[in-house]
Amino acid sequence: MKKINESFVCIHCGEEIMQAAKTCRNHCPKCFCSLHVDGDIPGDRAAWCGEKMFPIDYKLLNSDYKILFQCTKCGKQHRNKRSVDDEIINLPQLIAEYKKYFM
Ligand SMILES: [Zn+2]
Ligand SMILES: [Zn+2]
Structure with missing residues (x-):
C-alpha cells in the first residue's frame, strides 16, 4: 500500500x-x-466526501488524547489520536466554536 505523506x-x-x-x-x-x-x-483515503471535518469531542485515554471528528457534510464520525505538535491546549475552545457547524 502506498503511504501518502505530503505537506498541505x-x-x-x-x-x-x-x-x-x-x-x-x-x-x-x-x-x-x-x-x-x-x-x-485512518490514512486509507477511501472516502469521496471531501468536506471539512471538525473535532466535536475528545477524551484522555492512557495519557493520550483521542479526538472525535465529525464531517460537516455527511455526519461521518471518526476518532483520531492527537499528533505531537497539535496545539491541544486550544482544543476545548475550538470544539465549543465548531458546535455551530453541527446544529
Ligand atoms: Zn487549520
Ligand atoms: Zn463526509
Whole structure:
C-alpha cells in the first residue's frame, strides 16, 4: 500500500502543515480541521466526501488524547489520536466554536 505523506495547506485557517515523519497526519495542528477523505481506516483515503471535518469531542485515554471528528457534510464520525505538535491546549475552545457547524 502506498503511504501518502505530503505537506498541505489547511483549507480552514491557511496554516501550512508539514507531515511529520512516520505519522499519517490528516488534521491541522492549529485549528484541527481535516478533510473527509479517509474511510474506516485512518490514512486509507477511501472516502469521496471531501468536506471539512471538525473535532466535536475528545477524551484522555492512557495519557493520550483521542479526538472525535465529525464531517460537516455527511455526519461521518471518526476518532483520531492527537499528533505531537497539535496545539491541544486550544482544543476545548475550538470544539465549543465548531458546535455551530453541527446544529
Ligand atoms: Zn487549520
Ligand atoms: Zn463526509
